[in-house]
Amino acid sequence: MSFGIYVHWPYCVSKCPYCDYNAHVATHIDQARWRRAYERELRTVYDLTGPRLVDTVFFGGGTPSLMDPETVHHVLNVIQNLWGMSAVYEVTLEANPTTVDSLKFKAFRDCGVNRISLGVQSLIEQDLTFLGRNHDVDQAKKAIHLAQDIFPRMSFDVIYGRPAQTESSWERELDIILDLMAGHVSLYQLTIEEGTPLYLHHARGDFTALPNADIDRLYDLTHEIMTAHGYSNYEVSSFCKPGEESRHNLIYWRYHDYAGIGPGAHGRLQTHGKFITTRAHRAPDIWLERVEKDGHGYHPFINLTSRERLEEAVMMGLRLEEGIELERLKSLAQTQDPLNKERIKALISEGLLHDDPQSLRVTKAGRKCLNAVIAWVLQ
Amino acid sequence: MSLTEKIPQSRIRNFAIIAHIDHGKSTLADRLIETCGGLEKREMKEQILDNMDIERERGITIKAQTVRLNWKGPDGEIYQLNLMDTPGHVDFSYEVSRSLASCEGALLVVDASQGVEAQTLANVYQALDNNLEIIPVINKIDLPAADVDRAKQQIEDVIGLDASNAVAVSGKTGLNITDLLDAIVTRLPAPTGDPAAPTKALLVDSWYDSYLGVVILVRVIDGTLKKGQKVRFMNTAATREVDRVGIFTPKHILLDQLGPGEMGFITAGIKEISETKVGDTITDEKHQTVKALPGFKPSVPMVFCSLFPVDSSEFEKLRESLARLALNDASLHYEAESSQALGMGFRCGFLGLLHMEIIQERMEREFNLDLIPTAPSVVYKVYKTDGTMQEVYNPVDLPDMARIEKIEEPWIKATILTPDEYLGSLLQLCQERRGEQLNLSYVGNRAMLEYRLPLNEIVFDFYDRLKSISRGYASFDYHLDKFMEGDLVRMDILVNQESVDALAMIVHRSQSDRRGRHLCERLKDLIPRQLFKVAIQAAIGGKVIAREDLSALRKDVTARCYGGDVTRKRKLLDKQKEGKKKMRQYGNVDIPQSAFIAALKMGDE
Numbered sequence: 001m002s003f004g005i006y007v008h009w010p011y012c013v014s015k016c017p018y019c020d021y022n023a024h025v026a027t028h029i030d031q032a033r034w035r036r037a038y039e040r041e042l043r044t045v046y047d048l049t050g051p052r053l054v055d056t057v058f059f060g061g062g063t064p065s066l067m068d069p070e071t072v073h074h075v076l077n078v079i080q081n082l083w084g085m086s087a088v089y090e091v092t093l094e095a096n097p098t099t100v101d102s103l104k105f106k107a108f109r110d111c112g113v114n115r116i117s118l119g120v121q122s123l124i125e126q127d128l129t130f131l132g133r134n135h136d137v138d139q140a141k142k143a144i145h146l147a148q149d150i151f152p153r154m155s156f157d158v159i160y161g162r163p164a165q166t167e168s169s170w171e172r173e174l175d176i177i178l179d180l181m182a183g184h185v186s187l188y189q190l191t192i193e194e195g196t197p198l199y200l201h202h203a204r205g206d207f208t209a210l211p212n213a214d215i216d217r218l219y220d221l222t223h224e225i226m227t228a229h230g231y232s233n234y235e236v237s238s239f240c241k242p243g244e245e246s247r248h249n250l251i252y253w254r255y256h257d258y259a260g261i262g263p264g265a266h267g268r269l270q271t272h273g274k275f276i277t278t279r280a281h282r283a284p285d286i287w288l289e290r291v292e293k294d295g296h297g298y299h300p301f302i303n304l305t306s307r308e309r310l311e312e313a314v315m316m317g318l319r320l321e322e323g324i325e326l327e328r329l330k331s332l333a334q335t336q337d338p339l340n341k342e343r344i345k346a347l348i349s350e351g352l353l354h355d356d357p358q359s360l361r362v363t364k365a366g367r368k369c370l371n372a373v374i375a376w377v378l379q
Numbered sequence: 380m381s382l383t384e385k386i387p388q389s390r391i392r393n394f395a396i397i398a399h400i401d402h403g404k405s406t407l408a409d410r411l412i413e414t415c416g417g418l419e420k421r422e423m424k425e426q427i428l429d430n431m432d433i434e435r436e437r438g439i440t441i442k443a444q445t446v447r448l449n450w451k452g453p454d455g456e457i458y459q460l461n462l463m464d465t466p467g468h469v470d471f472s473y474e475v476s477r478s479l480a481s482c483e484g485a486l487l488v489v490d491a492s493q494g495v496e497a498q499t500l501a502n503v504y505q506a507l508d509n510n511l512e513i514i515p516v517i518n519k520i521d522l523p524a525a526d527v528d529r530a531k532q533q534i535e536d537v538i539g540l541d542a543s544n545a546v547a548v549s550g551k552t553g554l555n556i557t558d559l560l561d562a563i564v565t566r567l568p569a570p571t572g573d574p575a576a577p578t579k580a581l582l583v584d585s586w587y588d589s590y591l592g593v594v595i596l597v598r599v600i601d602g603t604l605k606k607g608q609k610v611r612f613m614n615t616a617a618t619r620e621v622d623r624v625g626i627f628t629p630k631h632i633l634l635d636q637l638g639p640g641e642m643g644f645i646t647a648g649i650k651e652i653s654e655t656k657v658g659d660t661i662t663d664e665k666h667q668t669v670k671a672l673p674g675f676k677p678s679v680p681m682v683f684c685s686l687f688p689v690d691s692s693e694f695e696k697l698r699e700s701l702a703r704l705a706l707n708d709a710s711l712h713y714e715a716e717s718s719q720a721l722g723m724g725f726r727c728g729f730l731g732l733l734h735m736e737i738i739q740e741r742m743e744r745e746f747n748l749d750l751i752p753t754a755p756s757v758v759y760k761v762y763k764t765d766g767t768m769q770e771v772y773n774p775v776d777l778p779d780m781a782r783i784e785k786i787e788e789p790w791i792k793a794t795i796l797t798p799d800e801y802l803g804s805l806l807q808l809c810q811e812r813r814g815e816q817l818n819l820s821y822v823g824n825r826a827m828l829e830y831r832l833p834l835n836e837i838v839f840d841f842y843d844r845l846k847s848i849s850r851g852y853a854s855f856d857y858h859l860d861k862f863m864e865g866d867l868v869r870m871d872i873l874v875n876q877e878s879v880d881a882l883a884m885i886v887h888r889s890q891s892d893r894r895g896r897h898l899c900e901r902l903k904d905l906i907p908r909q910l911f912k913v914a915i916q917a918a919i920g921g922k923v924i925a926r927e928d929l930s931a932l933r934k935d936v937t938a939r940c941y942g943g944d945v946t947r948k949r950k951l952l953d954k955q956k957e958g959k960k961k962m963r964q965y966g967n968v969d970i971p972q973s974a975f976i977a978a979l980k981m982g983d984e
Contacts, residue, residue: 216934346967350911350931369935372910379969 003049003083004056004251007038007075008262009064010284013096016132017197018159018190022264022282023062031067035074037291038261041280042075044296045259046082048271053086054079056248058093059113065095069107075261076112090153090247092117097143097156098135105150116147117186117246118156123176124169127162130207132197141180148182153244155184160222161215162190163207170218174225183244187222188237189215219368236319236367253320255313255332263287263297268304268312275309276301306334311378314339314360318374323354323361343376382449382628386459388640389569390452393598395463395478395511397503398488399496399854403518407488407550408446408464412629414556415448415460445583445596445642446629452564460563461642476505477657481583481598481642484512484567486559487534491517491525491547494533494825497794497856503538512567515545516559521552529823536822537796570600572639577666578602578610580637585655587706591623593649597661598642601668605636609664610647613671614656618664619647652706680712680728681789681859682735682755682838683772685881686742687724689749689972694723700746701725704738711738716773720881720975721751726773728758732838751976753881755838760787760862774883777869780920786885787862788833792817795828795845797853802826804848812836813887831860835885870895870924872902873916874965881975891917895925898978905974908932911967 012023057079059072076091092115093108095101105116120140122128128136135143140156147154158177160170177185192202192209202209210218223233231239235253238246251258260267260278264287267278280297281287287297304312310333317324329338344360347353352366352373366373398404444464452458463478479485485506489495506513517530531542546562548555572579579601588594597604604610606624611617625633626643637643649655658674688697698715705711712728729735735755742748758772762784771777793814797805799821809816809830818829832841837857845853870891872882886894895917902915906929913929 212934219934347910352910365933369910369932371935372932376910 002055002247002251002254002256003052004058004248004256004258005042005045005054005079006248006258006260006262006265006267007057007059007064008260008265008280009059009061009067010263011066012061012063013066014132014134015197017201018131018193020193020196021062024284026284029066031071033288034067035071037288038071038075039078040291041261041296042078042082045261045267045269048269048276049083049257049259050271052083054083054089055086056090056092056251058091058248060094063096063101063119064093065101065104065108069104069111072108072113073111088247090115092246092248094119095143095147096135097140099139099142102139102143102146105146109150114151115153115155115246116151118143118147118154120144120156121159122162123158123173123180127165130162131159144180153184154182155186155240155244155246156181157186157188159188159190160218161210163210165210165214165218167217167221170221171225174222178225178229184238184240184246185231186238187226189219216368223364232321234321236370250320253316255309255316255324275304277304306332309333310338314378315374318360318362318370318377321361323356323359325359326357329360339377340379343379347373347376382447382459382626383632383634385638386457388572388574388638390456390458391461391570391640392458392484392563392567393461393463393482393570393640393642394484394486394563394567395482395506396486396488397499397506397513398518399490399493399499402488402490402493402496402499403550404488405464407486407516407518407548408462410550410553410556411460411462411560412446412448414553414560415450444629445627445644447626447642448628450560450564453561458564459641460560463642476509477581477583479506479509479511480658481581482509482511483570484514484563486516486563487513487538487540488516488518489530489534491520491527491530492522494530495537495796495822496854497796498854500538500794501856501858503540513540514559514562514566515540515542517545517547518550520547521549521554533822533825537827570640572599573601574603574639576601577668578604578608578661578663579668579672580604580661581672582612582655582657582659582661583642584657585649585652587652591646593646593652593655595645595647595649595655595661596642597637597645599637599639600672601639602663603636603638604645604661606634610661611664611667612656612659612661613667614659614674615654617654619649621645621647652709657709680710680730681757681834682729682731683726683758684729684735684755685716685718685721685724685726685753685773686739687718687721687751687753687881689751691722693748696746697725697742697748697750700742700748701727703746704741708738710734718881720879721753721972724751728772732842751972752979754884754979756885757789757834757838759867759885762787771885774869774885775880777885780868785864786867788835788865788867790831790860790863791834791837791857792860793828793830793832793837793855793857795830795853795855796822797826797828797849799824799826801849801853802828805845805853808841808844808848812841813889832857833863833865833887834859835887836890868919871918872898873914873918874902874906874970875911875914875968876916877965879965879970879975882978888919891919892924899925899927901978902974903927903929905977906968906970907974909968913968 010022010024011026011029015023015025091113093113094117097118097120121131121133123137125137144156192199201207226239227233231241233239234245257269258267259269260280263280263284264282265280269276269278278301279299281290290297310329313324313329313332330336344353348355351363354361354363362370362373396404396408446462448460448462450458450460463482487503515534517527519525520527527547531545534540534542546555546559548559580597580599582595583598584596585593604621604624606621608621610619610621623633623646624635624637624643625631660671662668688694701713710730713725716726717723729738739750739752742750756774758770761769761771761778763769763778763782764784795805805828809832813833813836815831817831820827842855845855866888867885868888868891870884870886871878899915899917906913908929910932912931915927915929916923917925
């Protein structure tokens with residue numbers, strides 16, 4: 001069982017209109033205070049997990065490239081001292097491809113970060129403006145090149161399904177992406193989430209969202225082009241060359257153990273033979289106060305039943321091309337018959353699941369209606 | 380002079396008010412009560428006789444009420460007026476008939492701007508059949524659109540009643556109310572009961588009161604009804620002691636006795652209204668009257684639908700609510716049934732569509748129940764090959780066609796009054812619904828249509844269609860005619876080859892194609908796309924008459940990763956699960972209950 005630690009940095013220079021993550025804009029950030037708070041929460045989590053090796057660390061946000069390298073260094077030191085890192089550890093940090101942030105890449109690398117994930121989002125100037133990004137195409141390209149020089153592994157994110165995006169323009173953009181990328185890329189669809197400025201603009205009619213049918217075609221096109229270039233679509237929105245998978249994200253998708261550190265972070269942990277979910281208070285100031293007072297910013301832990309664990313494992317695992325091993329499902333559910341056989345058969349004959357006696361795996365067609373497949377399987 | 384004081388029979392006037400919905404009957408009653416000083420102004424609230432919220436809100440009267448008033452007539456004498464407030468709607472014509480039977484006179488109230496409506500007709504004819512003296516009253520003359528002469532003309536043309544001495548009033552402002560009271564005193568006859576004869580009283584109505592027990596509304600015909608008297612209910616053959624005698628003013632006032640010609644109430648230690656029979660004759664146990672009153676035909680439910688709780692755990696609550704409503708509504712019939720599509724519920728029988736609507740509304744309002752009503756249907760007489768007859772009031776109970784000799788369905792006689800310009804469309808509507816035209820006449824610029832129509836074509840959405848075609852101007856009334864044989868079939872709706880019991884219906888063969896096609900098309904829009912292809916079919920016997928295919932869902936994923944936040948995904952799944960609770964499985968297909976509900980709710984267009 002792999003073990004990963006997610007560290008949430010909740011601040012950004014500005015908030016992107018589509019973002020509904022736990023991200024905040026603040027003028028003054030007391031990095032020393034954050035270092036102390038991260039350390040205290042890590043120590044609390046260590047008391048829960050006991051000694052074991054950490055396989056991955058992921059600094060997410062927010063914009064973690066706004067962290068002082070010293071803060072990153074401190075967190076990694078604490079982790080190293082408490083648990084220790086496994087031999088093939090992966091430490092990823094999310095970064096914005098701005099000039100200022102790129103200047104810190106070397107320092108992050110020196111603290112022990114060995115993988116960087118850049119939020120490029122688009123390689124078309126006006127789309128970057130629409131997405132409210134504070135960098136341009138040129139900066140993004142430079143940041144990608146710089147990251148490739150400094151870090152052994154890297155990835156970047158691009159959002160498609162943008163308003164007025166056509167197949168031919170996406171095809172051209174994918175060509176640029178293929179030229180730039182080294183090993184790993186995440187290609188997401190734009191979702192208009194409630195509570196975001198984008199949702200408001202959309203509701204007001206400021207722009208027209210791309211129709212679902214068009215997004216479907218872009219999805220198919222993405223898969224087609226990326227696999228034709230030898231990239232494996234190992235997860236719904238992730239593409240990579242062999243060995244370049246995000247090991248940290250694989251922990252989520254394979255439903256292994258992970259600790260969530262920082263405001264709003266989620267975790268799934270084993271403690272004293274129990275499986276718990278942890279969820280921290282979202283507001284940075286409150287989280288800090290709680291940690292300083294109680295040693296952690298968590299809401300009460302929730303114990304998961306074996307059925308709930310099975311459900312979560314299916315929800316996450318079916319995103320992966322490799323699927324989930326049936327043995328794993330049996331052990332999670334603590335029964336020889338974790339899923340309704342008739343329902344599985346129906347999906348196989350419909351061509352949505354592979355007829356695989358070892359694993360539950362969706363076909364290409366099944367992946368396209370994944371939400372319905374998951375709901376059906378778990379019914 | 381007090382209301383409780385004895386007044387000779389020659390100065391008693393018993394009258395009912397007949398009016399179309401919205402023609403201001405209850406407001407007029409309020410004004411009569413106020414003018415006679417039955418209640419102080421501060422005690423008045425609008426529509427004082429309509430006790431139920433639903434009566435006040437919808438402006439209709441469901442139960443009969445009486446109130447005793449005193450009025451000094453033009454001759455200077457004090458008269459006792461007993462006002463009987465009656466329901467105006469056809470569904471409650473049974474209640475109207477017994478109200479009328481207890482009066483000597485009636486006020487026919489017509490809205491000065493609307494004129495005579497179809498529903499008024501039936502009630503006036505009932506009053507005439509009961510030999511009641513009728514005073515035409517033109518109401519709402521305060522309105523700018525009031526046209527008293529035209530309303531009078533219509534009363535003469537449509538009803539054939541002399542309207543030359545109609546009283547024009549405004550219930551709202553109280554204008555000419557004293558003239559009306561004088562007319563009641565001078566123009567309506569006094570009752571002519573025999574004070575010396577054995578007690579004979581008509582049981583007009585009864586209801587359950589949590590404090591008094593069953594309260595019985597009575598009209599004394601002969602003799603007197605006294606507190607402490609041992610009385611016999613001739614029809615049910617029960618003997619009881621009268622423990623309370625009283626009148627409504629409209630407040631309860633207890634008296635020692637009621638004399639001939641008087642109206643009031645008694646209680647007699649009765650716990651359930653089922654022990655009282657409306658129309659029964661109450662007489663003295665020792666000195667019985669020789670001849671009982673003719674009584675009334677019991678009310679028979681004609682319209683049926685099933686009611687299911689949206690939340691299946693509320694089945695018991697639904698049962699209790701129905702039982703509570705049935706306490707005061709002898710015409711409400713119900714029995715438990717189980718549906719594969721909708722779970723446990725009740726098949727209910729109603730007097731008509733309004734009755735059904737009111738019961739549903741009261742259940743939702745007074746008992747806070749969320750209900751799924753199935754499409755209304757009627758009772759069928761099914762004659763089987765073995766020579767027996769079975770009454771079928773739920774399509775799923777229809778025997779196999781091979782065992783059926785013939786099916787008879789109820790027909791009605793309908794009267795429709797409509798402005799001329801909608802006549803063409805209404806004729807077409809009646810023809811489409813298998814109607815037979817009986818008569819067509821004109822009253823000024825309004826057409827009066829008489830049609831025979833099968834009731835099952837009416838219960839579906841006829842009234843809504845009529846109102847929408849005529850922009851609300853046509854009025855409609857019906858009464859049951861007779862059962863007649865029809866080419867009736869059971870149409871099943873199949874989803875992936877499995878029949879959805881809640882959607883089965885009995886239809887005339889000539890209507891089955893249209894109805895089947897509509898229902899399939901509608902379900903195709905209502906059922907969310909599934910991982911599997913869904914076939915929606917309408918079938919008669921084994922024969923498919925309509926089919927729609929819902930293609931399989933092949934795209935619903937949004938490629939976005941939520942990191943370690945499985946909770947977000949969970950929420951999605953929980954939402955789906957919550958939805959699934961209200962799902963019914965048909966083969967590979969999960970159909971939300973809401974799709975059935977929507978299919979049941981929509982009209983035919």
